[in-house]
Amino acid sequence: MQNNLRPDSFERITTKALADSFIEEQIKLIREEVGDKKVLLALSGGVDSSVVAALLAKAIGKQLYCVHVNHGLMRKYESENVIDVFQKQMDVNLIYVDATDRFLDLLKDVSDPERKRKIIGAEFINVFAEEARRLEGISYLAQGTIYPDILESVKQAEGKKAVKSHHNVGGLPEDLQFELVEPLKLLYKDEVRVVGEALGLPHGMVYRQPFPGPGLGVRCLGAITRDRLNALREADAILRDEFDKCGLAEKVWQYFVVIPDIKSVGVKDESRYEGWPAIIRAINTKDAMSATIEEIPYAVLHKIVNRIIGEVEGINRVLYDLTPKPTGTIEWE
Numbered sequence: 336m337q338n339n340l341r342p343d344s345f346e347r348i349t350t351k352a353l354a355d356s357f358i359e360e361q362i363k364l365i366r367e368e369v370g371d372k373k374v375l376l377a378l379s380g381g382v383d384s385s386v387v388a389a390l391l392a393k394a395i396g397k398q399l400y401c402v403h404v405n406h407g408l409m410r411k412y413e414s415e416n417v418i419d420v421f422q423k424q425m426d427v428n429l430i431y432v433d434a435t436d437r438f439l440d441l442l443k444d445v446s447d448p449e450r451k452r453k454i455i456g457a458e459f460i461n462v463f464a465e466e467a468r469r470l471e472g473i474s475y476l477a478q479g480t481i482y483p484d485i486l487e488s489v490k491q492a493e494g495k496k497a498v499k500s501h502h503n504v505g506g507l508p509e510d511l512q513f514e515l516v517e518p519l520k521l522l523y524k525d526e527v528r529v530v531g532e533a534l535g536l537p538h539g540m541v542y543r544q545p546f547p548g549p550g551l552g553v554r555c556l557g558a559i560t561r562d563r564l565n566a567l568r569e570a571d572a573i574l575r576d577e578f579d580k581c582g583l584a585e586k587v588w589q590y591f592v593v594i595p596d597i598k599s600v601g602v603k604d605e606s607r608y609e610g611w612p613a614i615i616r617a618i619n620t621k622d623a624m625s626a627t628i629e630e631i632p633y634a635v636l637h638k639i640v641n642r643i644i645g646e647v648e649g650i651n652r653v654l655y656d657l658t659p660k661p662t663g664t665i666e667w668e
């Protein structure tokens with residue numbers, strides 16, 4: 336573990352020039368280590384895995400194999416975006432797996448949040464492992480481990496209380512043990528973003544807000560149904576669109592929609608009908624351990640409300656969650 340610690344001489348990457356020299360050095364190191372072997376990467380489209388993909392694509396080109404698993408709990412256009420950037424623009428080997436039915440079938444009638452998380456995590460490993468077995472001759476597994484993950488592991492190894500376990504592709508079956516390539520393991524998140532931009536990744540991908548591994552699965556509260564999940568995806572896309580347009584996307588750490596498994600009476604076309612409420616949450620935080628509420632101007636709120644009730648099938652109310660953490664956690668599940 337000690338060897339993984341960042342040396343005092345490591346200069347913080349704050350500029351494009353520093354990022355360029357980090358990239359150059361990593362390309363050399365990666366080529367030396369990997370040689371002509373093949374490298375596999377689980378590419379979720381999150382900041383860390385995206386930057387690793389772009390860096391490895393530059394270093395070893397077609398020796399890199401990325402697997403993008405769509406668990407059906409992605410935000411709107413998220414998988415399409417991954418395909419567009421990595422397959423179409425960067426010409427990376429990308430295996431796209433639409434596993435929506437597998438995940439949603441397993442999650443049917445499951446309402447306990449921790450069970451939902453376990454099912455999603457375990458099935459992700461299953462799908463990824465199947466793809467890894469199909470690809471012959473893979474020697475390395477690339478991971479988007481960053482420095483806070485390393486520090487967290489050091490803390491765990493020292494027996495201190497861990498804040499959060501990190502979310503890399505741990506737990507692969509024994510027949511799939513690869514050497515690890517972790518080119519971002521000495522970088523903090525802000526440095527990863529600078530490197531990502533220097534690699535030519537789109538700004539929106541590099542500065543994207545954190546999105547939990549189980550995705551919309553923990554925002555479609557209780558037992559997930561396809562219709563409520565679709566409503567959630569549409570409402571969330573509207574919130575993001577309006578935050579982009581008014582500049583809040585740059586200021587707010589995390590903002591999203593939650594849909595609980597309850598209905599209330601509403602009125603449409605002069606008749607009563609039951610619909611779900613969409614709950615809007617927008618928070619700011621430094622470390623996700625505590626969070627404050629970001630005030631959304633009324634005019635923006637009204638626009639969001641009108642668009643959600645006007646455009647999203649099944650939603651008849653919009654609520655705004657003003658609870659800080661504590662007492663509320665950031666997510667509802």
Ligand code: XMP
Pocket residue numbers: 452502545546547548549589623660663664665666667668
């Ligand atoms: P909470 O809800 O605990 O969330 O205040 C703190 C941060 O962690 C994210 N989060 C998760 N991320 N897998 C993840 O990768 C998860 O199961 C998970 N649960 C919460 C949450 O979005 C917030 O940024």
